[in-house]
Amino acid sequence: MFLKKYLQDIYYAVKSLLIGMRRTGYYFTHHKEIITQQYPDNKDSLSLPERFRGEVVMIHDENNEHACTGCTACELACPNATIKIITQIDTTPEGKKKKALNTFVYHLDLCTFCNLCIVACPTDAIKMANTFEHSVFDRSKLTKILNKPDSKIRAGIE
């Protein structure tokens, strides 16, 4: 009984080690699997995965309209106080008063790209972009306003 377990252990150990070696052996012989991007050389043909987190941007459509209601859920979700939402009170044509977004301030230098703000947003107004070349000479350039000038909230978004 003991001997059986002993031999079984050896068998499974050797088998699992061989499975591992087959995997690395496969990678060793199949160079097309290599995922390294030779960055500055292939600047034109650089392909980044969809999930790559470069910076937070606000989605604007062709009419310069976004979906942000100024609810500040993203500001509350952010662990680093990267986002500052400045709101204003709008008056609708019917004469009702309504809170709306004035300025979406985004401090790129504080962001850890954790994606929590994007998950928190109830209207999917913001997303992660693929851009990653963020170096600037002055730190103040990293403070960005995400809503474009004169943009307004798309109709029907509550």
Next chain:
Amino acid sequence: MPSLENIADIIHTWLNITFNSTTALLIELVIVAVSAIGLFSMLGLILIMMERKVSAYMQVRLGPNRVGPKGMFQTVADTLKLMVKEGMTPNGADKFLFNLAPFIVMIVAMVILAPLAFAKNFQLWDLNIGILFVASVSSVSVIGILMAGWASNNKYSLLGAMRSGAQIVSYELSAGLSIITIVILTGSLKISTIIQSQSDGWWIFKGHIPALIAFVIFIIAVTAETNRAPFDLAEAESELTAGFHTEYSGMKFALFFLAEYVNIFIVCVLGATLFLGGWMPLHFGTDTRFNELMDYIPSSLWLFGKTFFLIFIIMWFRWTFPRLRIDQLLNLEWKYLLPISMFNLLLTTLMAIMGWHF
């Protein structure tokens, strides 16, 4: 066709004609020392490059590819960097032992080179206990490692050195037993006789299953003896910074680094000699046409081919398997490898007595 044997002969006769025999011997010793150092530096450059490329491809990366064509000169650049770096000695260290340790490790590696046969009739010292010599001298290198760990006056170094000691002492047993397996089959400790006995087929083919088991155990044991992953507890970057050579820098670090690769080379030459026929070309029984065809390939190429094949396997291990814990490491040796190799030894003895091998 100039073989290594001919070149050595020509130099030997020329020296003996030109000088008296004592001077000739001294000059020959110098030549040997210089070529050993040359071999070591070449090995360092080639093996480190090879390791970096192999590891890169196995990890789906590209590896060094900027310095020189396809990154070939990366290791040369690294060596230059290490040479111009300052070799520091920590204040609290035992200065004498600290500076001595890398040289001990290196000299041990050089001494083991003596009985190894690199090509047909090309051997420095064909002493009649060649295998025993290699096995015993190689264990001296652990003294260098312990010395480095102790003299560094650093907890990581000491831990790494102690682990290395425990590891080498235990794995030497199974390495030794698997070497004895072949010694039983050959009936000799002399390296040239061992190689000659494989002229009609390598032991790994002739020795059936016992030789195969011994080969596997040998490879595992020497991987552990050279402190390579998955048995690299002596260095264990993630736990001990760099283990026994944490405090070393510059050229002294380079010597440790080089010694690791030279040791791999040496144990692989040994493995090739014992199990894969050394410089002996691939021969099968009495099929003379096939055997003659194989003889056209120079014997040194055969040896280096086999050695690099074994080195590749050891690198393959390193970049596939995770590191063992110290208790797992000792379990593996004392509960698995040692009993198996003892049983294997009995089997081989039985086989040798009954004459079941070819």
